[in-house]
Amino acid sequence: MRMSRIGIIGGGQLAAMLVEACNAANASENSDHQVLVLDSDPNCPATQVGGIHVMGKPATGEGYSSLAAVSDVLTIDLENVSVDDLSSLQTAGHTVVPAPALLRRITDKLEQKRWYTELGLPTAEFISHPADQEIAGEPFGFPVVQKAARGGYDGRGVCVLRSLEDNAERLLVSGFLERYIERRMEISVMVAADGHGEVASYQPVEMVFHEGGNVLDYLVAPARLEADLLTRAQELAVTAIKAMEGQGIFGVEMFLTEEGALLINEISPRTHNSGHYTTEACRTSQFTQQLYIVTGRPLGSTEQLKPA
Numbered sequence: 001m002r003m004s005r006i007g008i009i010g011g012g013q014l015a016a017m018l019v020e021a022c023n024a025a026n027a028s029e030n031s032d033h034q035v036l037v038l039d040s041d042p043n044c045p046a047t048q049v050g051g052i053h054v055m056g057k058p059a060t061g062e063g064y065s066s067l068a069a070v071s072d073v074l075t076i077d078l079e080n081v082s083v084d085d086l087s088s089l090q091t092a093g094h095t096v097v098p099a100p101a102l103l104r105r106i107t108d109k110l111e112q113k114r115w116y117t118e119l120g121l122p123t124a125e126f127i128s129h130p131a132d133q134e135i136a137g138e139p140f141g142f143p144v145v146q147k148a149a150r151g152g153y154d155g156r157g158v159c160v161l162r163s164l165e166d167n168a169e170r171l172l173v174s175g176f177l178e179r180y181i182e183r184r185m186e187i188s189v190m191v192a193a194d195g196h197g198e199v200a201s202y203q204p205v206e207m208v209f210h211e212g213g214n215v216l217d218y219l220v221a222p223a224r225l226e227a228d229l230l231t232r233a234q235e236l237a238v239t240a241i242k243a244m245e246g247q248g249i250f251g252v253e254m255f256l257t258e259e260g261a262l263l264i265n266e267i268s269p270r271t272h273n274s275g276h277y278t279t280e281a282c283r284t285s286q287f288t289q290q291l292y293i294v295t296g297r298p299l300g301s302t303e304q305l306k307p308a
Contacts, residue, residue: 002031004295007071009086010058011037011044011051014271014287015077017279019051021287033295038067046077061085068094073294075248076270079107080151097195097294098248098269106244106269109157110149110176116264119243122236123264124255125179134167140179142166149175181263185256187223188274189237192289192299195247202282202302204233205274207253221277221308229256236262249290251275281308 006022008015019035026033037044037051038058047053054070056063061082068074073095074086087100098106105115116123127139135146142164148157148171159171160180186209190202206223207216222230237252244267251272253265275286284292284300292300 002029002033002295004033005036005070005072006033006291006294007036007038007054007067007074008046008051008077009038009056009064009067009074009081010077011039011041011046011053012077013045015039015044015046015051016049017271017287018077018290019046019049021285021291023050025288025291033291036067036071038063058082064089068092073097075290075294076103079103079269081107083107098246102244102246103269106267108149109147109266110174112267113176113178115244116240119240121240121243121264122262124181126176129175129177131172131174135161135164135170135177137164140177143180145178145180146171147175147178148173181255182258183255184258184260185223185225186265187225187233187254187256187262188219188272189233189252189254190272190275190278190286190302191237191241191246191250191252192286192293192302193241193246193248193250194293194299198299199238199242200299200302201234201238202275202278202286203304204230204237205277207274216273219274219277219308221281222304225256229260229262233262236264240264240267248293249275249286277308278304281306 022033022035035051036054037046038054038056040057042053054067059080064085068089075097083100083104086096090096105111113126143162146159186207187204189204193199203222205219205221207219210217251268255263271286279285283303
């Protein structure tokens with residue numbers, strides 16, 4: 001019988017869906033996996049579907065050692081984690097997926113952008129920007145996108161300024177300015193990497209955002225694009241995760257420009273809202289895929305069985 005104790009930092013909806021995938025695998029396979037959930041709330045979503053609660057604070061590292069002591073592998077359901085504590089646990093011999101070295105670069109959005117540049121990955125032009133400085137018209141003009149280095153999630157930490165007057169609404173945090181991209185479409189590709197050289201991608205999806213809150217409104221899967229663009233998007237997403245030597249499940253968001261160029265916007269080192277459709281539309285959901293990766297099983301098929 002397969003048995004793994006999976007410790008997940010954060011007990012939100014993504015952790016809950018991993019617990020549900022684990023429950024389904026236990027019911028259909030010869031396995032007895034357990035998911036232990038570190039969260040400050042004993043009644044967080046993940047415990048309500050069967051996760052075992054471990055008291056702690058995901059953002060500060062409080063409780064990490066207690067979670068590691070009862071887990072075979074540690075993973076995350078959000079980016080706002082203590083990378084230093086995860087790194088110390090890895091040094092002490094605990095398995096952490098994704099690796100803390102990757103999380104250190106990717107959980108800071110400015111460092112993430114710099115990493116794209118180092119790896120030769122296409123992305124919109126950007127410059128760092130301090131918290132206490134107003135945003136002028138140089139070097140990108142208006143409109144311009146301001147992004148927080150840390151703490152951004154589901155539309156938070158992003159501000160589009162269309163004139164000098166919009167400085168009244170700017171983010172009062174350090175981060176960066178990014179050239180505003182006129183785009184044909186925003187795309188996301190979910191990528192699974194087992195950490196041993198096997199990398200697989202799902203079909204690119206078309207994302208439509210609610211302009212007011214800059215949050216995902218709905219998606220179309222697969223994206224309504226020409227076959228060559230679908231292939232290029234998958235290839236770019238896989239290239240990025242391989243270049244980063246990633247292990248885990250990743251959401252690779254991109255802009256498709258009016259000229260047909262693909263630019264990486266952001267990479268999330270976890271299951272993602274643009275991958276929720278995989279639960280009903282694909283042979284292997286993103287959460288089952290995550291379970292396979294952290295328990296050392298081969299990647300599941302990413303075949304999409306029906307449109308979504």
